[in-house]
């Protein structure tokens with residue numbers, strides 16, 4: 634599976650939710666699609682699932698433009714944050730409807746997962762708790778067997794045990810039947826070991842796309858007096874920088890270069906730290 638995103642802009646009235654986003658994803662792989670609130674993640678996932686059209690630019694899957702391409706959409710399963718199930722249906726009917734849509738649907742897996750998540754197929758979607766709707770989404774996503782399976786905040790309302798079940802299933806499915814899984818989530822520390830590639834959106838733009846290995850080896854925060862930090866990181870890609878009380882923090886991509894200098898500190902940057910940095914930056918911008 635290959636997704637090509639070219640110069641995508643999405644504007645809602647006066648709000649530019651996506652500002653000229655370009656990248657390529659190739660699977661099978663588990664992708665972490667991250668960014669703070671309002672970064673544009675859901676907007677992008679809706680575009681990828683062909684639910685809305687870009688204002689300009691294009692998204693194609695294996696060379697086919699997704700918008701208005703019904704055949705391609707049958708290989709993309711998008712599980713929305715709020716659950717995209719008809720309220721008046723029972724769980725069994727909701728699964729049936731999805732089984733008609735996805736040609737590779739795995740009925741045995743759907744049945745097995747209903748038991749794993751203790752859902753009663755006769756229950757109506759309307760009466761389900763948030764956690765149960767999330768579980769129904771997870772079942773649908775895995776059973777769809779779609780080449781691209783997207784989970785947008787898949788575990789709202791799920792407890793730790795159910796979330797762990799989800800992580801185990803993801804690994805099991807990726808081993809048995811590899812696909813391109815895209816996960817947008819706020820529970821980053823919990824899920825970060827699962828990601829093989831990480832994309833971070835910030836304010837409608839792609840801030841960063843790295844393989845997880847590259848992240849662990851090469852992304853580092855350099856802190857200290859501004860001129861010392863600037864000297865130490867000269868020529869490197871700066872992902873983020875922030876000045877506080879005369880101390881400069883610069884998150885950089887070291888590209889294997891050994892970083893040294895006087896009066897500077899180097900720190901590892903977890904995905905969670907990165908999002909904290911980004912939201913600080915956003916707040917600082919809002920205050921200005």
Ligand SMILES: Nc1ncnc2c1ncn2[C@@H]1O[C@H](COP(=O)(O)OP(=O)(O)OP(=O)(O)O)[C@@H](O)[C@H]1O
Pocket residue numbers: 645646648649650668669670671672673674675676677
């Ligand atoms: N239908 C819409 N009409 C107007 N503005 C919208 C619409 N959908 C999204 N936006 C705006 O576009 C921006 C990006 O929203 P989006 O929901 O894509 O962000 P997100 O990264 O998914 O955030 P969250 O993590 O909070 O779900 C926000 O400023 C949002 O208010």
